[in-house]
Amino acid sequence: LPQVLPLLRALGATGLLLEYEDTFPYTGPLELLQAPHAYSPAELRALLSRARALGLDVVPLVQSFGHMEFVLKHREFAHLREVKELPNALNPHKEESLALVKAMIDQVMALHEDLQWFHIGCDEVYYLGEGEESKQWLQQQDNTPEKLCLSHIKAVATCLASSYPMVTPIVWDDMLRGMSEETLAESGVPQLVQPMIWDYAADIDVEGKVQLLEKYRRCGFSKVWFASAFKGATGVNQSLTLIGHHLRNQLEWLQVASRSPGGALEGIALTGWQRYDHFSVLCELLPVAIPSLAVCLQTLKNGGYSEKVKENVENLLGMSNLEVDTFMSTSLGTFPGSHILTLVTEVSFYLKSSVDELLERNRYVTGWFSPYHRKRKIIHPIIIHHFQPDAVSLLCKWNAVLHDLQAAMEQVFHRCAVEEWMEENVYPSLQKLQQVVDDLDEAIEAQN
Template identity: 60%
Template sequence: MGWSVNRSWCEQGLECEQGLECEQGLDPPEIKEILHLATLNELEVIPLVQTFGHMEFVLKHEALAHLREVALFPNTLNPHEAESLALVGAMISQVMELHPGARWLHVGCDEVYYLGEGEASRQWLQQEHNTKARLCLSHIKAVACHVLARHPATRPLVWDDMLRAIPEDQLSASGVPRLVEPVLWDYGADLDVHGKALLMEKYRKCGFLRLWAASAFKGATGASQALTPIEHHLRNNVQWLQVAASGPADMLQGIVLTGWQRYDHFSVLCELLPVGIPSLAVCLQSLLNGGFAEDVKAKVENFLGISNLEITDFTSEGAGSFPGSDILALVTHVGLHLRSSVDALLERDRYVTGWFSSYHRRRKLIHPVMVQHIQPQALSLLARWSTLVRELEAALHRVFYPDTVEEWLEENVQPSLRRLQGLLQDLREAASPRQLAAQDP
């Protein structure tokens, strides 16, 4: 087919791992250790730094807010400000200093929302022949030229979504096809294979010499998704294989298997990396072997130490011997059973719904005998989940920064535990002698 799965790893999202407020990121020694481990495992790192859209991690700061395209929104950089390119250049320099010899640098440029809506852009667009497409291409060109001028051996990669609708003649005339390699991304389970092949052909006609595809092995299926739907990602990657087989020969350099940690800088965490490792193994082996036949499935199960990998649902809990499999098992158990078990008690238990409803709880009213029906169940459920959550918290702390652990537990565990604790508190107050004596006959 003229292409292969490129054994590279984009560092996209690493700045988000430590939570929304933490500015520390990875220390240089940590990056050096990652690069060393990558080399030992025959992996080539492709760093990524956003340079246009998804700039919230920079533009959220008051000191840099004047570089926003639209003053209210921190996601898009104002391409008219000279200081904007200086900022991008400084970030690129920092990243490249820590990645000497990198053959590629991904400069992002996806989802440049509100481009053209800032005051400077509005005035610029009033001039003859100026369009949003031209504005977008001029910034991409400026960033790419900056990279190539200072790092001539490094090839810039860009996400392709801002390029898709631009006519061929404009793309060709811009000079951008000679400077960057587009990464065509689509994470859906029902890919338009024919449409993607036509898009690749369009890019070829515009003068792009090399293209990349981007699938996903986790993320992309829900901003707050906790468990990875392997079948969805498997279908996505298999369909990208079909695109590769039907597109222009020898253009596709590889497939970037993205693994999202957040939808954007301000969103919650989606699937943690240990949770997505089985999906990563399935998708990688499917790409390498041209599909997910039984022999490929057996190979993945052997890699992961899973006796029977389930790809259609989340029932493979408690299995696996790969690093992080303990987190996967605990997260799966929480994801499948915590909220549902609490809902069953609070919303479907006949004693709670019949004798200690929200009406009773607000007024602290309860028949004393009902305390004996409700309280033991609630205490048992709380004790069982508290024990499991302590085990999960300890496992998470072995892998993640403390604020990542705090955030994930706050989003996925604490709401259900607080509901149980609230029920028990209301029971104690309603069952107090003073409250029982005060109840109307």
């Protein structure tokens, strides 16, 4: 990431929105939240110092309501779940819930300097109102799920404001969208937070977004943010980034911005999700999506996409031919992580297809070395020569590619992330190929 920051600045970024989740170096009772690959305090300080030196405003994001799996999965915090069996949402009725959120915010704040904004999450609070305490609360007159949601957001925002009065809380807006103007205005929340309206589609409802923004303004929100996406929004296990989708997403948001009231928009965050939630698989890796991020940043900076913008991106990334409407790219690039993009593209396009071609469409394999033959170690000696060289050659080729990819990834990612990506995207096909070669060796040996 430190290598990428100067590039992001050159492309037009003005800040970093960082959701740490389990990579923050929590201490004390919160230490168990740390993943094995969490940043050390020294690593984090160095990263934040580098960002400040480049003029990038850092906005930490700490989930405080929904998407709390990384906390509530632990036995020690399971009693704070909204629904006993589900680790996604925090119980808003318990004082200990707010104390937990405050402790997390305090520790994150302690490692950051001169913050202007702090994102408290609060998106996708699934099953809110379905916990036993919530059900009892909702039976009381005038209580609604909307008021329950707003009361917790207000409690967290008030807590943050009292300890850090110079910092403005940001919240995701999806839990607020369907609420009436009256409900929002009466809650007091608009005076405390700035909503971040998010939509990652290539064809967002521009008119609807403009109306939503105007509604938020009428309710009393002083400023709003937009959130687009440059990766991590087109498939839970996506391995390659289709730039065209994300480019269209930025162009749609530019339309919304052009129709927004003057002074209403605080900024736009280009999100790049690494997982859909704490338990899902990895989607596109950051190095794979840097060309997409570059296109998106330059599009927003220049108010649109043009041949000139394309040239700017190509120059900054060291690419000779940027393609936005296809995954394939013949241009390697010289940006940090470009080698990973090249190898991931090769694996994503050719590994499974080449193995399937050999094992499922080669007549000598399907006809003379089927699972039946392999189990019984039966092979016609003549047939060996028709596919053994191809199988061994293919295995050698992919082992070499994967050796290079693993080495490149280990320069960037923690070993557990490399292992996960390999297990999801590489080993299923490679192990099938390896098994056929091993079975063939055993069958040949059985003939002798």
